[in-house]
Amino acid sequence: MRFTSETSSDGVTQQLFILDQIPGVLWTPEGATGTHPLVLMGHGGGQHKLAPDIVAGAYRFVVECGFAVAAVDVPGHGDRPTDPEYDRIATENAARIDAGEEVAPLVASFQALVAxxxxxxxxxxxxxLQQLEHVGTGPVGYWGVCLGCGLGVPFVAAEPRVRAAVLGLGGALASAEPAARITVPVEFLLQWDDERVPRSAGLALYDAFASTEKTLHANPGKHAETPAFELDSTLRFFARHLA
Amino acid sequence: MRFTSETSSDGVTQQLFILDQIPGVLWTPEGATGTHPLVLMGHGGGQHKLAPDIVAGAYRFVVECGFAVAAVDVPGHGDRPTDPEYDRIATENAARIDAGEEVAPLVASFQALVAxxxxxxxxxxxxxLQQLEHVGTGPVGYWGVCLGCGLGVPFVAAEPRVRAAVLGLGGALASAEPAARITVPVEFLLQWDDERVPRSAGLALYDAFASTEKTLHANPGKHAETPAFELDSTLRFFARHLA
Known part of the structure; x- marks a missing residue:
């Protein structure tokens, strides 16, 4: 892990890093030493590790909860080069969608491949990250919606260090199978009028989690219109499970 | 309004009252004077104004938010006499259910009658209550689940003083029509494995509210198993909309 930049503002230190050609960012309380709970954040499709919703969430997790937070670019996103194989599939999928094929199964199989x-x-x-002196091996949480849910569900299912997850804006077709292997507390966000994820697919994904504590938070509005107060709820959820 | 008892504990003053033969209870911060936000709480079926969930919620609203809180007995409940007409219908309904009739439509029409x-x-x-010096005409909220939802939805729909409502554990058959006239912020509680309210009926009631801000909080478990952290969320919801 090689750090390439370090800046601080508002009590938050932001360090850019590269690990095995994966560009990432780590936010910690300024001057932090010792072990901290860590939240990994997965960005949305077409976004990157420094997208506004990631940065806004990360700052609040650091400032209000004293957590460490990290995000990395998904292949083909942010500072990563385009991937010819993914590009070929994306182009093929676009043609199949133009020819009238259903979108959801194509997206689901593509996300499974990237995952x-x-x-x-x-x-x-x-x-x-856990080998860093100012992160350490504290409790780990995961936050991700949209693509961050599609890639996050198989990650949370595979990674026993993750103790709690906020997921959402994803559907069962892409994620029900790994969701059924998740048993940690989940807060799941659903947009009631989501134009990209059918309501029934979102409800079915919530249903699929094996967690005994799982809360569905549904709100009116389209895919990108999750109300601001849900971030308040996310903070309290992570504070309850990681602090 | 005639007060029949006044006691205080933990910083909360509890006054029992009777108004037009309706027995009720008012909780306020001890020593309170002047106007306060007021939360009306509707108790569940077979319960009463001093049921444990009502008292627990009321104390937290008073202590943590500084609100006034009131609850009254529903006809045929608590300190109120049994009502021969309601008793007759309840007995008739029980016989019809024994004879194989569907429960939900009978409950719905009975709740509409009581409402x-x-x-x-x-x-x-x-x-x-609003004429009392230590309550006054501040913002009003309503909290009620189960029967408190069935009777609360038509109340909130009819009462423009109510600015925000927490409702839940109720279905569309009983409440969709008045719900479509509610436009204030709603937090709606649904138990994913509710043995009394079918999941689809609960989701349909959430769908029916005309409110632009309405949040569905669904959790696993049966009718009576709403997790304790939802009361924390209820407090924050009312604090946001009434304080």
Whole structure:
């Protein structure tokens, strides 16, 4: 893990890093030493590790909860090069959608393919982060919606260090199978009028989690219209399970 | 409004009252003077104004939010005499259920009948409470699940003084029509494995509210198993909308 930049503002230190050619970012309380709970955040499709919702959430987790927070770019996103194989599939999928094929199964199989790469990547990043003196091996949480849910569900299912997860804006077709292997507390966000994930698919994904503590938070509005107060709830959820 | 008892503990003053033969209870911060936000709480079926969940919620609203809180007995419940007409219908319904009739439509029509009495009763109680020097005409909230939802939905729909409501454990058959007239913020509780309210009926009731801000909180478990952390969320919801 090689750090390439370190800046601080508002009591938060932001360090950019590269691990095995994976670009990432770590936020910690300024001057932090010793072990801290760590929240890994997965960005959305077409976004990257420094997208506004990631940064906004990360700052609040650090400032209000005293957590460490990290995010990395998904292959083909942010500072990573485009991946010819993924590009070829994306182009093929676009043509199949134009020809009238259903979108959801194509997205689901594409996310499953990418997850086969990101799950081991994220586990290696977690290994490296936990070796840092100012992160350590404290409790770990995961936050991710949209693509961050599609890739997050198989990650949380595979990674026993994750103790609690906030997921959402994803459907059962992509994620029900790994969801059924998740037993940690889950807060699941669903947009009641989501134009990209059918309501029934979102409800079915919530249903699929094996967790005894799982809360569905549904709100009116489209895919990108999750109300701001849900971030308040997310903070309290992680504070309850990681602090 | 005639007060029949006044006691205080843990910083909370509890006053029992009777208004037009309706027995009720008012909780306020000890020594309170002047206007306070007021939360009306509707108890569940077979319960009463001093049922444990009502008292527990009321104390937290008073202590943590500084609100006034009131609850009254529903006809045929608590300190109120049994009502021969309601008893006759309940007995008839029991026989019809034994004979194989569906439960939900019978409960729905019975709750609609009782609501025709309780809506004007609760509005008169609200009138009287708001004339008290230590309550006044501040913002009003409503909390009620189960029967407290069945009677609460038509009350909130009819009463413009109510600015926010926590409802739940009820279904669309009983409440969809008045729910479609509710436009204030709603937090709606649903138990995913409710043995009394079918999941689809609960989801349909959430769907029916006309409110632009409405949040569905679903959790695993049966009708009576709403997790304790939902009361924390209820407090924050009312604090946001009434304080």
């Amino acid at each position: 086969r790469q990101t799950v081991p990547e994220w586990r290696r990043v977690l290994d490296a | 025709r009495q309780t809506v004007p009763e609760w509005r008169r109680v609200l009138d009287a």
